[in-house]
Amino acid sequence: MRFHHFALEVNDMKRSQTFYETFLGFNESERIYFNKEEIIFLKQDGFRLELYQKKADGGIGERFHFCFEVDNLDEKMKEMSEREYDPFEGPYTLVNGWKTIFYLGPDNEVIEFLEVT
Numbered sequence: 001m002r003f004h005h006f007a008l009e010v011n012d013m014k015r016s017q018t019f020y021e022t023f024l025g026f027n028e029s030e031r032i033y034f035n036k037e038e039i040i041f042l043k044q045d046g047f048r049l050e051l052y053q054k055k056a057d058g059g060i061g062e063r064f065h066f067c068f069e070v071d072n073l074d075e076k077m078k079e080m081s082e083r084e085y086d087p088f089e090g091p092y093t094l095v096n097g098w099k100t101i102f103y104l105g106p107d108n109e110v111i112e113f114l115e116v117t
Contacts, residue, residue: 001076004069004114005041005048009055013040016051034094065102065110073099073115 010016017040020026026042026049033039042049050067070076077091080103088110090101099115 001068001070001113004067004112004116005050007050007052007065007067007112009053009063010051011054013038013051013053017042020049020051030096032094032096034092065112067100067112067114069114069116071115073101073113076113077101 008016017028020042021028024044026044028040029043029048030041031038032041037052040051042051073091077087080087085103088102088104091099092101093099097117099117101113103111103113105111
């Protein structure tokens with residue numbers, strides 16, 4: 001398992017993307033649409049930052065999440081289930097083929113596990 005990305009909920013996608021590209025040297029590496037949401041991945045020296053639009057309703061842990069890349073998502077889901085952790089959301093298969101699932105940590109922080117295919 002290895003760190004994959006940090007995700008940040010933003011108020012204005014264009015403004016945030018411009019800020020991170022202009023002032024911190026990030027470049028857009030991927031743009032996908034999932035559940036009617038636009039997601040932009042920015043990359044800088046191997047670090048990935050995911051930007052997504054703030055929702056009006058808010059909710060548990062929705063300001064940010066962090067993601068760990070795993071080799072086999074099914075195995076990670078089985079391991080979590082055996083330890084009596086149920087998913088918070090998912091699993092999903094994204095349009096680019098990535099498989100993902102979300103869990104809540106002990107303080108309601110959102111933790112994503114991702115299999116990149």
